[in-house]
Amino acid sequence: MILITADPAAITEAAAAATKYVYLPSDPMSAFVIGTLVFIIVVFLFLIFSMLQFKRILYPDKEPALKGFMQKLTDTVPIEKEEEILMDHVYDGIRELDNNLPPWWKYLFYATIVFGFGYIYYYHFTGTDRLQIGEYNQELLVAETEMVEYRKHAANSIDESNVKMSDEAGIKEGYTLFQENCIACHGKTGGGGVGPNLTDEYWLHGGGLSDVFKTIKYGVPQKGMISWKSQLSPLNMQQLTSYIMSLKGTNPEKAKAPQGELYIAK
Structure with a gap:
């Protein structure tokens, strides 16, 4: 499970949404x-x-x-x-x-x-699940429902200040997003084309998780990189960022020569 850090306003909004799932005792x-x-x-x-x-x-x-x-x-x-x-x-x-x-x-x-x-x-003997284990399972279902509702709201609060590396499932979603939106400029393997190579250690606009997220979100209009914040949700941008970060060191064939400055993680 991914712990998504949300700002106080998002947490308050999610908590308010979760209150509609009021737990009633099963018996x-x-x-x-x-x-x-x-x-x-x-x-x-x-x-x-x-x-x-x-x-x-x-x-x-x-x-x-x-x-x-x-x-x-x-x-x-x-x-x-x-x-x-x-x-x-x-x-x-x-x-x-x-x-x-x-x-x-x-x-x-x-x-x-x-x-x-x-x-x-x-x-x-009445055929209904009224024991403590039944109440426990009911509470788990309610908690899961509240968590789904929370994630719907918390996912929209992701930005460059709190973006996190996605799990394996999120990276797979990022791969799909990359194939749908990014291969025209960066190639199917991220080795570059019109756009720079995303698999080496050299970056034009910063190579950290927050830097890549910011580049996707706001774009670089003067270099032809559009802003994706109107087309992708914050969660999708986090997934796409995580996939791009996972390409480091893959060394695809016919990769474009390094551009920018060597990025060393702090």
Whole structure:
């Protein structure tokens, strides 16, 4: 992958374009189910607490009944009968009671088991890709879409100040562009004709990547080299520049004699 450096304005523009690809969770239903379950539990506990409080206020004479309800809810042993559930284990003078688990806690636990079976069925047996790997793959697709959109905008910001050497695929595109637009003056192999030889180390207008890009972009009208910025995109000019740079040292047959000054890369 090529990292194309863009100016701040281009990055801002690309980011704005990418915002239209808003990622939505692949399974919004799961968040809804979990949220609903939590809400029901909270409401249920709140209602129980409220009912107990109102009953205590409105019916103070029903306190024994209230205690009986709480007894069923918690299954606690009265203090006077705790001797019956004392365990033999003693530590530092402290003895342990063998209390039963509160029924309300057991019922919630049973509810989580039922929910677990429903969860497993929903995520593993309904034929849809709702697992984490599925969400990950979905995010990769979204990221790739955003990257394509970014490249469309970033490619238009390439100029002589940030041009980079293209990869192999870009150089192949540059070859095609060269054959379509440049062989009339520079020959099929870049060895020169009306125009100079592009395969040696001598250059008329600079032999660096930025220099060649600038020559392609603005041309040299007094020497018959036209400006290509109106006919080629910035990305195409980068690809063409990269192909020309790859011709160095190829020594084609019948190459034109060197012109200009010897270019030594800094």
